[in-house]
Amino acid sequence: MMKCLIVFIFTVATCHAEIEFSGRVRNFSLELLHYTQLETEGHVVISPFGIWSLMTGVALGATGKSKAQLERAFLLPGNQISIINGYQNLTKTVLDPRTQGVQLASKNFVFKDKGFHMLADFKKTLTSDFGAKIVELDFKDSTTAARIANTAIEDSGATVSNVLRSDDFGTARMILTNVISFKGLWSSPFNVSDTNIEPFYDENKKQIGQVKMMYQRAMFPFSNIQSLNATVMQLPYGDDNKYSMLIILPYPKIKVTEVYKKFTIIPMNDILNRLENDTKEYGMEDVDLKIPRFKISTNVVLNKPLNNMGVFDIFSPKLASFEKITKEEIFISAIVHKADIEVTESGTVASAATSAYIIDRISTPVFEANRPFIYFVMEKESSTAIFSGIYSKPSVF
Structure with missing residues (x-):
């Protein structure tokens, strides 16, 4: 069984100042694994598809240099319609559930503070085009917010638990989460x-x-x-x-x-x-x-690997630009990726x-x-x- 979760934590900024789509994901996957293994002493599991899926949605809310850096790192076309169509077609292919012996599911969540105003167009993109579930919470009551968010994730069928901590809601305004799980039985199992x-x-x-x-x-x-x-x-x-x-x-x-x-x-x-x-x-x-037989669990902050891939501005309170998401000044404080894989005689x-x-x-x-x-x-x-x-x-x- 494999499962993973990616968490993006958007924080208030207190400082005021075309290649075929599957090829894009494939090339990004190789580069991301290279830089992530440097952070994990070379023993690692990640879900490039899960990370790419949610970051593609984030890129649609970015502007200026933040957008340009995300497009370069994630190999995205500059046209929003091309991104959405490509994402939907690829997701439909990858997550096709018809294979007997394979269970595969991916779900996007957006947890937003009740006082945080998200622009209508971006909210529509997340829900309609990326299938995200938006949950409004009172981030000031961080313990309750974490409990409700974790329950929503677990109710989606995810096998990960206690994904978000109360500390994650402290200065955050919005938390984006992707959960992807795979269970596959070998066509030819081991004895x-x-x-x-x-x-x-x-x-x-x-x-x-x-x-x-x-x-x-x-x-x-x-x-x-x-x-x-x-x-x-x-x-x-x-x-x-x-x-x-x-x-x-x-x-x-x-x-x-x-x-x-x-x-x-x-x-x-x-x-x-x-x-x-x-x-x-x-x-x-x-x-x-x-x-x-093996089992690997990884819990890694992806900020540095993405820095190595040329993504900097989204993490800076002074430089981040998400004008399509909100009129507030926000930045991403952390991208946290949790994944595990289990390979046994019957399958993965x-x-x-x-x-x-x-x-x-x-x-x-x-x-x-x-x-x-x-x-x-x-x-x-x-x-x-x-x-x-x-x-x-x-x-x-």
């Missing part, structure tokens, strides 16, 4: 009896811990991509391959960060196309697959290499994720990363 405790290594084959390693031999899309210095495996969920987990395993002696840098020249679409082409050329064949409940490692297609390929790896939970049609992360700190789960 629990084949799971064993095994060592987990760093990239130099030094043991750094132990994991419960799951095993199966089955047919999966699989590629050895020398230009990426990694092997790639795709594990489908449900009954129609619409959703899958993509695992990118660096070659021995290659760090995760080295592979990650190559995403700047090797787009995600190229990786997915390579998997598809190899499957067509070689056919589906058995792979000996080993991946750890949320060329520097030596030539000896170049894998051929004659013998049964072996994919053993017993060292740090990158993972993405993808929607296939749009190639959108719903969740992404890096597994680098082993634990027996």
